[in-house]
Amino acid sequence: MIRRPPRSTLFPYTTLFRSAALALSRLGQADESLPILLETLETDGYARLTALDAIAALGPGASPALPALVDALHHLDRHARTRVIRALGQLGPIAEPAVEALREFIWFNSSFDDRIAAAEALWKINRSPLAESVIEDYMDSHRKDPYLFPNALRAFWNLGRHEEVLAIAARELEFGNDTIASRLAYTLGQIGTEAVEALPM
Numbered sequence: 001m002i003r004r005p006p007r008s009t010l011f012p013y014t015t016l017f018r019s020a021a022l023a024l025s026r027l028g029q030a031d032e033s034l035p036i037l038l039e040t041l042e043t044d045g046y047a048r049l050t051a052l053d054a055i056a057a058l059g060p061g062a063s064p065a066l067p068a069l070v071d072a073l074h075h076l077d078r079h080a081r082t083r084v085i086r087a088l089g090q091l092g093p094i095a096e097p098a099v100e101a102l103r104e105f106i107w108f109n110s111s112f113d114d115r116i117a118a119a120e121a122l123w124k125i126n127r128s129p130l131a132e133s134v135i136e137d138y139m140d141s142h143r144k145d146p147y148l149f150p151n152a153l154r155a156f157w158n159l160g161r162h163e164e165v166l167a168i169a170a171r172e173l174e175f176g177n178d179t180i181a182s183r184l185a186y187t188l189g190q191i192g193t194e195a196v197e198a199l200p201m
Contacts, residue, residue, distance in 0.1 A: 038068055052083035056090045063094045070098050082113045089121030116155045123159050146179045150187035157191055
């Protein structure tokens with residue numbers, strides 16, 4: 001059990017408590033870690049980002065955090081907001097109350113990262129066809145963009161469209177420009193050995 005010291009003496013312990021909560025979340029100990037992680041959402045900067053990553057790591061075990069995550073969608077900065085969206089996706093079907101807010105992000109948000117993250121989250125929550133269409137549109141319309149295209153391709157992989165991703169990646173690595181090929185190779189490495197080893201040599 002994590003025992004929090006009095007708030008007046010908390011500052012020197014902040015990193016320690018955050019690290020302990022993150023470790024517990026990775027072990028699936030939601031009852032121990034979630035109260036501290038939710039409190040950390042009220043801070044800013046790296047502490048908040050770490051807490052959101054830890055909540056996402058809990059998956060469905062973080063279901064008590066759902067109201068706080070939905071509320072956070074509307075007032076956090078861009079970097080934190082993307083992590084909130086990912087955490088909602090990791091909750092899976094439990095996060096159904098967040099679907100409408102995620103749809104709004106897809107239709108009305110100008111941030112590529114938010115829109116792609118929202119599409120992935122929707123897919124994990126209810127297998128929404130909207131998720132596939134959004135990511136496919138991004139891949140088609142940003143095929144020459146060395147940042148957007150590889151990230152859209154990675155999102156498509158996360159939707160389970162592995163064969164299509166590998167076919168597109170093989171074609172781009174062979175015939176695409178050097179900048180896109182380099183970014184694409186890096187992205188495939190992030191996906192993991194399954195993607196890299198499946199590419200035709």
